[in-house]
Amino acid sequence: MSAVSVSDTDVRSILSRAVDLARSALVDLEPAGVGAHLGVRAEDECAATHCFEATLPGYHGWQWAVVVAAAPDTDRVTVSESALLPGPDALTAPDFVPWDQRIRPGDLAPGDLLAPPADDQRLAPGYIATGDPEVDEVCFQVGLGRKQVLSLEGRADAAQRWYAEYGPDSEMAKAAPASCESCGFYVPLAGALRSAFGVCANAMGADGHVVHMGYGCGAHSDTALPTGAGSPLYEAYDDAAVEVFPVRSPKPPEGGAATGTESADGSSGPAQSENGGTETPVVAATAQEADPAEAVQEAPGKFVPESADTVPDRPRDAAAETGEVARQPEAAESGSGYEAGACGGPGAGAAEGSNSNS
Numbered sequence: 001m002s003a004v005s006v007s008d009t010d011v012r013s014i015l016s017r018a019v020d021l022a023r024s025a026l027v028d029l030e031p032a033g034v035g036a037h038l039g040v041r042a043e044d045e046c047a048a049t050h051c052f053e054a055t056l057p058g059y060h061g062w063q064w065a066v067v068v069a070a071a072p073d074t075d076r077v078t079v080s081e082s083a084l085l086p087g088p089d090a091l092t093a094p095d096f097v098p099w100d101q102r103i104r105p106g107d108l109a110p111g112d113l114l115a116p117p118a119d120d121q122r123l124a125p126g127y128i129a130t131g132d133p134e135v136d137e138v139c140f141q142v143g144l145g146r147k148q149v150l151s152l153e154g155r156a157d158a159a160q161r162w163y164a165e166y167g168p169d170s171e172m173a174k175a176a177p178a179s180c181e182s183c184g185f186y187v188p189l190a191g192a193l194r195s196a197f198g199v200c201a202n203a204m205g206a207d208g209h210v211v212h213m214g215y216g217c218g219a220h221s222d223t224a225l226p227t228g229a230g231s232p233l234y235e236a237y238d239d240a241a242v243e244v245f246p247v248r249s250p251k252p253p254e255g256g257a258a259t260g261t262e263s264a265d266g267s268s269g270p271a272q273s274e275n276g277g278t279e280t281p282v283v284a285a286t287a288q289e290a291d292p293a294e295a296v297q298e299a300p301g302k303f304v305p306e307s308a309d310t311v312p313d314r315p316r317d318a319a320a321e322t323g324e325v326a327r328q329p330e331a332a333e334s335g336s337g338y339e340a341g342a343c344g345g346p347g348a349g350a351a352e353g354s355n356s357n358s
Helices: 019-029 132-140 150-165 190-194 317-323 329-334 346-357
Strands: 034-042 047-054 061-071 077-085 124-125 147-151 185-187 197-200 210-212
Touching: 019 034, 019 061, 019 077, 124 150, 147 150, 150 190, 150 210, 190 317, 329 346
Parallel strands: none
Antiparallel strands: 034 047, 047 061, 061 077, 124 147, 185 197, 197 210
């Protein structure tokens, strides 16, 4: 509990020693509500106030104050008055506000009625009808057909509120690329406030609010996106895409066993074509070297034999059954070669040559 001017040095000793006298006066008034002595302060040369803690329920932080007095030329002290007063930490009621001033902006609800004061300085008498329909109609169109209009004080009061919230000094306006004056969503007001204020019609900005022409935001109609915004201009990469690579023929083994063909006389060498040229057969890759399911890019006009695993069984001709056509032992044993004379391969040319020689 905060004390009140503990032992003021300006208090006369006869007044400062009257603690028991002050307490007895309070006990007679409220026996169970007097707490510890908090201090004493001088009122003048002949009077001082003793303060005690109040222990009454609901009066936390309150203090008892007892004023004692003594004449300058006497040693007798008397009690002048006592009171219960709020201390520095007391819980007190707010200051009284007249009922006509208690309504604040935003308190008006649907169905409520709030009349302006009779001497409201924000309003001034408007145009008074003359009785001439043509004149009254023109006056109403230009805004003069009302009993009361905004006075100079009323316009200044409204402009001050709008300027504080939606003016050029706001944080939004300071960071804006341009002001509302040049924005296509800015709708100027009519009348005397047109030169400085308008209404924002951008749903992404201060939509529906009266803004100063120096106000601004990032949703200005002339705002352009910065360069480099958005996703980079690269083709999409699909991890599940299948990449096709051409299968190259393996290098022929040394000794020419796989590249040459045996003729009818038992000699081995490159197969001879009908026109006397030399044909070089292309040996297909084995099953361990290439998957038959993968696509193979072939050169135009070049023969590539198929694997024995992928080629279905085909009937052999009579020459192959009688043994008149030489076979390639290495290709047949590996399972990836081809039968001479089948499908018109290079072995067929060799067979024809051997039959003609015989």
